[in-house]
Amino acid sequence: MVDSGSTDEALLAGMAVGDQAAAVVFVRRYQRRVFGLAYSMTSDASVSEEVAQEALIRVWRHAPVFDHRRGSVTSWVLTITRNLTIDALRMRRAVPTDPDDFAATAMMSLEHNPEDAVLRGDISDTVRSALSELPPEQRRAVVLAAVYGRTALEVSEQEAIPLGTAKTRIRTGLIRLRAAVERVRETEEER
Amino acid sequence: MIDDPHTHPCDEHSDNLAELALGILTGRERAATLVHVDSCTRCAEELEQLSRVADAVVTIAPGVEPPVGFEVRLFSRMGLAEAAPPVTSIASARRRPKGFRWLSASPRWTLAAAAVVIALVLGLSLGWSTGSGRGGTTPGGREVATAALLHAGTKVGRVSTYGGSNPWMTVTLTGSSTDGTVTCEVITSDGVTHKVGSFDAKGGYGAWGAHLWVAPQDVRKAEVVSSNGKVIATALLS
Numbered sequence: 001m002v003d004s005g006s007t008d009e010a011l012l013a014g015m016a017v018g019d020q021a022a023a024v025v026f027v028r029r030y031q032r033r034v035f036g037l038a039y040s041m042t043s044d045a046s047v048s049e050e051v052a053q054e055a056l057i058r059v060w061r062h063a064p065v066f067d068h069r070r071g072s073v074t075s076w077v078l079t080i081t082r083n084l085t086i087d088a089l090r091m092r093r094a095v096p097t098d099p100d101d102f103a104a105t106a107m108m109s110l111e112h113n114p115e116d117a118v119l120r121g122d123i124s125d126t127v128r129s130a131l132s133e134l135p136p137e138q139r140r141a142v143v144l145a146a147v148y149g150r151t152a153l154e155v156s157e158q159e160a161i162p163l164g165t166a167k168t169r170i171r172t173g174l175i176r177l178r179a180a181v182e183r184v185r186e187t188e189e190e191r
Numbered sequence: 192m193i194d195d196p197h198t199h200p201c202d203e204h205s206d207n208l209a210e211l212a213l214g215i216l217t218g219r220e221r222a223a224t225l226v227h228v229d230s231c232t233r234c235a236e237e238l239e240q241l242s243r244v245a246d247a248v249v250t251i252a253p254g255v256e257p258p259v260g261f262e263v264r265l266f267s268r269m270g271l272a273e274a275a276p277p278v279t280s281i282a283s284a285r286r287r288p289k290g291f292r293w294l295s296a297s298p299r300w301t302l303a304a305a306a307v308v309i310a311l312v313l314g315l316s317l318g319w320s321t322g323s324g325r326g327g328t329t330p331g332g333r334e335v336a337t338a339a340l341l342h343a344g345t346k347v348g349r350v351s352t353y354g355g356s357n358p359w360m361t362v363t364l365t366g367s368s369t370d371g372t373v374t375c376e377v378i379t380s381d382g383v384t385h386k387v388g389s390f391d392a393k394g395g396y397g398a399w400g401a402h403l404w405v406a407p408q409d410v411r412k413a414e415v416v417s418s419n420g421k422v423i424a425t426a427l428l429s
Contacts, residue, residue: 016315016392019225020271020273023269023271024266027265027271031257031262032257033250033252033254035254035255035257036252036253036254037249037252040252040255041252044365045234045258045365046348046365048255049257049258049261049365052257053261053264053265057268057269071242071243074250075247075249075250079246105253106251106253108253123244123270124247124251127244127247127250128251131248131251142248143243145215146245146248146249147248148211149214150211150215150219151210152215167206170209171210172209174212174213174241174245177244178240178241178244181240181243
C-alpha cells in the first residue's frame with residue numbers, strides 16, 4: 001500500500017497498474033514543482049496551470065513507460081513539464097520569462113520547502129549554487145539551452161552574438177556546472 | 192589524406208557533447224557526434240555526466256503553490272475525485288474573521304490564497320469537483336460548481352462555489368487587464384443579484400475567497416464588476 005512516505009519510483013509503479021491512491025500521493029508531492037517550473041518559465045499563472053495539469057496527466061498516463069535507468073523521476077516529470085511549457089509559449093507566441101529572471105528566482109530559492117529539497121536531491125542544490133557562480137553571459141546561455149530548449153543558433157540570434165560564441169558559452173557553462181557537481185561528489189566520497 | 196598527428200579522434204566531437212547532452216544539437220553534427228559516442232567510451236562517459244547536469248538545470252526552479260482549486264480540477268480531469276481524500280487540516284490554518292481578502296500578484300499569492308481559503312472555510316475540506324458546470328453531490332455532501340470567467344469569449348479566470356454547511360466561493364483573475372478594486376456579484380436562479388464582496392486586482396491578477404451567503408446550488412452566474420460598474424468578466428455556473 002502506498003502512502004506519503006513511498007518513493008517516487010514506488011508511486012510510479014503503482015500508477016502504472018492503475019493505483020489511484022498512488023496517483024493522488026504523487027500529484028500532491030509534485031504539483032508545486034510542476035507548477036513552479038511552468039510559472040518560472042512563463043510568469044503566467046493561467047498558462048502554468050494548464051501546463052501543470054497536462055504534465056501531471058501525462059505522467060499518470062505514461063507511468064508504465066518510465067525507465068529509471070534513463071534518469072530520475074524528478075527529471076522525467078520536470079522535463080515533460082518543460083517541453084509542454086515550451087510548446088505552450090510557442091503556440092501563444094508568448095514572451096517567456098527572461099533567463100536572468102529564471103535564474104535569479106531559482107538562486108533566491110535556497111530557502112526552500114524542505115520537501116522540495118528531498119525531492120530535488122543534492123545535485124539540484126549544487127547546480128543552483130554553481131549556476132550563481134557562472135559569468136552572467138554563460139548563465140544566460142545555459143538557461144536558454146537547458147530550460148528553454150534554444151539551440152546554439154537561436155541563442156546566438158537572441159543574444160546577438162556569433163554562433164561560435166554562443167556554442168562556447170553553452171559548452172563552457174555546462175562543463176563548469178559538471179565540475180561543480182563532481183567536486184561535491186568527490187567531497188562526499190571522501191567523508 | 193594524412194591525419195594530423197596532433198589531433199585526437201575525440202577533438203572533432205567533444206565540443207558538441209554539451210549541446211548533445213542538452214538536446215539542442217541538430218542535423219549532421221548530431222548524427223556524427225552520436226556515431227562517435229557510440230564507439231568512444233570516454234566521450235560516452237562524458238556525455239552521461241553532462242546529461243545528468245543538463246537534466247538537473249530544469250529541476251532548480253522553485254516550487255510554487257498552484258492556484259486555489261488546482262488539485263480539485265486536476266483530480267476531476269484524471270477521474271480521481273473519488274480516490275482523493277480532501278485536505279482537511281493544515282497546521283498553519285487559523286480561524287480568520289469572515290470577509291474578503293485580496294491576494295497580491297506575486298508568485299507568493301498562491302500560497303496566500305491557499306491559506307486564505309483554508310482559513311475561510313474554517314477547517315472544512317476543499318471539496319470535490321466534477322469539472323465545468325454544475326457539480327454533483329460529493330462524498331462530503333457538498334455541491335460544487337466550477338466555471339471559467341470569460342471576457343469577450345476569452346478566459347480570464349475561474350470561479351468555484353462550494354457547498355456544505357458553510358458555503359464559500361473562490362474567484363481567480365489571471366488574464367484580465369483589470370487594476371484596482373472590483374466587486375464580485377452572483378445572480379441566483381430567481382434573477383436576484385447578490386453582492387458577495389470586493390477585492391483588489393493588480394495588473395489583471397488576483398485571487399480571493401469568501402463565504403457565500405446564498406445557497407451555491409442557486410447560483411447561476413457570477414460577475415466581476417469594475418469600480419465604474421462595468422462587467423469585466425462573467426462565469427456561467429449552470
